[in-house]
Amino acid sequence: MGTETSVPKRLAVVLLVVVLLGAVPTGVAAQSESTVGGTVVVEEGETIEDLEAVAGTVVVEGTVTGDVSAAAGDVRIESGGEVGGDLETASGSVTIDGTVAGDVDVGAGNVAVGEDGTVGGDFTAGAGNVVVDGTLEGDAAIGAETITLGEGASIAGDLRYNGDLQGNTDAVAGSITEDSTLGFDIAPTLQPLASWLVSLYTLALNLLLGAALLALFPRFSDGVAERVATDPLRTGAVGFGVLIGVPILLVAAAITIIGIPFSIVGGFAFALVVWVGIVYGRFAVAAWLLGYADLENRWLALVVGMIGGAILAQLPFVGGLLNVLILLLGLGALAWGLYTRRRTPGTREPEHRDRIGPDEPAGD
Template sequence: MLEQWSLGRSLVVVLVVLIVCGTIPLSVAAQTDGQTGGTVVVEEGETVDSLEAFGGTVVVSGTVTGDVSAVGGDVRVEETGEVGGDLEAAGGSVTIAGTVDGDVDAAAGSLTVTESGTVGGTLVAGAGVVTISGTLDGDAEIGADTIQLGDEAQVAGDLRYDATIEGDTDVVEGELEEDPALGVDGAPMIGPLASWVFAAYVLAANLLVGALLLALFPRFSDGVAGHVAGEPLRSGLVGVGALLGIPIVLIALAISVVGIPLSLFGGLLFALVLWIGFVYGWFAVATWLLSLVGLGNRWLALVVGLVAGAVLSQLPIPVIGEAISLFVLLVGLGAFARALVGRWRHARKREYPRRTGAGTDGPATE
């Protein structure tokens, strides 16, 4: 039985790590590739030919010699970032703090060209709020609720717009033309839409991880749910201890040169534990609620719990929603930790008689 547990544990660790590789920050190593993940990054000092990305956050800190097409909750070209071609971006927010040599076509809740940002070609944007504090070397066509022109902004070409303009319009060197045909009817929906699309991606990843956990560890998963239903306060307190204590240990390890690799590995492992705790938390809470109406299907509980969590994260109730999510994370993390400790103690009790030779006629063996 212990051997089966070890084999199952090894399998789930491998599978979950593979999934994590698709959702933790990704460095773009390919010359031309489509990338998806929680965060997609072109690192500072890195050069790629082009980038097509979908993620919660898409960051260009290095160099993309060609075009960038990005969809994400947050799309950013950092100060050190350079895009040699065009930038097509859709997201909750799009920020250009670096250089885009070609055209920019953006649909977002907000678009910002910072003081250090430069757009070499034409800027076409539909957004709720557009802030220009940097340099536009070409023309601009903007449909927005509000256009904010910073004191350091420079628009070398014409500006066609349909919006309320705030700031000094003298920064526009070309013609300034209001054009109601540009419109912005759909632009305010881009941010929420991108957020919901990413929420669906996260939900799919959570469901996959939850399905692996339930399939490989059904009794263990039921035990986690039992800890939450039976002693939610105790599980929550254990979760608080883990959430606060483990980072302190990792920081202490990072102080020493020898401990730096351990702290980095520990940080990755801790992120994985938090993820599993979050999944287990919603599963356990849903299991308890469904039991109140006589439903005891663990698979139904997994789906109901994670879908409820995904929907809650998108509702316009930030304080209440964040408080509920934090509570679920804490009880899930604490129950997961308690179940692991219980499993370890059980294994120790089974191993002890074999090691000491208790209950046998022969001598103790190692």
């Protein structure tokens, strides 16, 4: 019996570790890397050959000696970052403040080449808005609704464009030609598409974290749902107090030199607690609502809650406000549950319970 029940627990622990690793920024240290992650970073001082990434954010602070290919919400070549080959990306936004030695071929909602940005090859972009304030050493072909050449811009070759060209056209050493064949109609769709890809990735992480929490702490999770359903006002007030009070305490701790390390570690720990609060809040609200339909299955509540929260996140203003309220409920129920558990130590989580509600006899 003990061996059989310990296997799901071990799997849940492994699942939780995988989720936490997937949620933190991923450093790239391999010679050639293909990766999927929330944030993919080539750290300052690191050198790799090539990078292929699907992520929420891709950041190059170090050196990629070869090519960079990315599908992401945001792609940034930071000041000091170097790409020795080509940059190809479809993303919500692209910012080049470093150096790309080869060609740049991007489709994005917004593209910017900063004052410190340099592109050694040809520059091709289809976007909603393009701002060039750096150096393009080859030819440029830009299709965008708005194309702005800043005072620091320098284009050594020819410029072909389609859209509203503004700014410092004297920055172009070659010819300037309007070319209606350069399209940018697809560019405005890339930013919401990238946003949805990031949302799907976040949804998957939230589902995995929720599954690990339900598998490891079934009674505690049911208690969270029960607290939200029975006393939402007080639970939300507790959550508001935690959300405001803990950061104040962390800032106060950082005032002293001894407290700085505790404040930093506490900040990371609190961020994790807030994430758990978001997951628990969505789970608890879904369980509460499903209870009115006599559907008291925790796994169904988890799926409905995570999908519902992801949909709310896409709604302007109202969705964000509702998700904040759900966070307060989840954070309050979590804090309340941890406080109660500390005052009554020694309780153990039962095995094989699928319903949300009063404790039931354990099955075989």
